[in-house]
Amino acid sequence: MNYKVPNLRFTCNALEPFLNEHTLQYHYQHHHQDYVTRLNDLLELCPTQIRNKPLEDIIADISVIPGEYRQGIRNYGGGHLNHSLWWQILSPPHTTHPQGELLKTINFAFGGFDNFKAIFKRIALERFGSGWTWLGMDHLGKIDITSTPNEDSPIMLGFRPLLGIDLWEHAYYLNYQHRRGDYINAWWHVIDWSRVSQLFDMYRETILHPK
Numbered sequence: 001m002n003y004k005v006p007n008l009r010f011t012c013n014a015l016e017p018f019l020n021e022h023t024l025q026y027h028y029q030h031h032h033q034d035y036v037t038r039l040n041d042l043l044e045l046c047p048t049q050i051r052n053k054p055l056e057d058i059i060a061d062i063s064v065i066p067g068e069y070r071q072g073i074r075n076y077g078g079g080h081l082n083h084s085l086w087w088q089i090l091s092p093p094h095t096t097h098p099q100g101e102l103l104k105t106i107n108f109a110f111g112g113f114d115n116f117k118a119i120f121k122r123i124a125l126e127r128f129g130s131g132w133t134w135l136g137m138d139h140l141g142k143i144d145i146t147s148t149p150n151e152d153s154p155i156m157l158g159f160r161p162l163l164g165i166d167l168w169e170h171a172y173y174l175n176y177q178h179r180r181g182d183y184i185n186a187w188w189h190v191i192d193w194s195r196v197s198q199l200f201d202m203y204r205e206t207i208l209h210p211k
């Protein structure tokens with residue numbers, strides 16, 4: 001399969017002032033595109049039965065990849081999955097928090113939405129170097145916060161990601177320099193909670209009513 005960077009649902013200046021145009025342009029047009037190019041180049045070198053597997057399945061069991069290409073596909077394949085979600089869950093500012101079942105579930109799991117944000121931010125600040133922090137759902141439908149280094153996907157830990165923050169400096173340095181905490185505070189303003197809720201409903205449905 002030949003992977004592509006997904007279309008953006010908004011213009012690169014649409015998340016101003018929280019994430020500036022320059023940051024989004026470089027992130028989308030260069031960093032994500034570079035991951036996709038390198039992923040496709042590496043998959044070309046792999047046997048056909050691997051190339052035809054869904055990328056999520058490959059990343060969930062990276063041991064299927066021949067050793068010489070394994071770390072590259074882990075990096076660039078994980079990077080493609082992580083960033084494909086990233087562009088989906090961002091939107092111009094319009095909502096400040098989730099609603100309905102997702103909000104109830106977050107409140108139950110973390111003792112309130114503000115508490116959830118505080119725990120999420122602490123874990124994101126504790127991620128040393130590059131990586132991501134996630135809100136994900138496990139195979140029993142329980143939600144939790146987790147963090148992964150580099151471009152590792154939460155799928156590798158058995159979590160389906162609902163929401164994630166990119167903690168690579170390329171995601172914020174042009175805007176916030178070393179101030180990761182300011183970036184996290186701003187990022188809450190540009191989350192598309194309706195999309196996060198859709199993912200929550202979809203994953204829960206597959207757990208409650210497996211095919």
Ligand SMILES: [Fe+2]
Nearest residue numbers: 031166168171
């Ligand atoms: Fe990134």
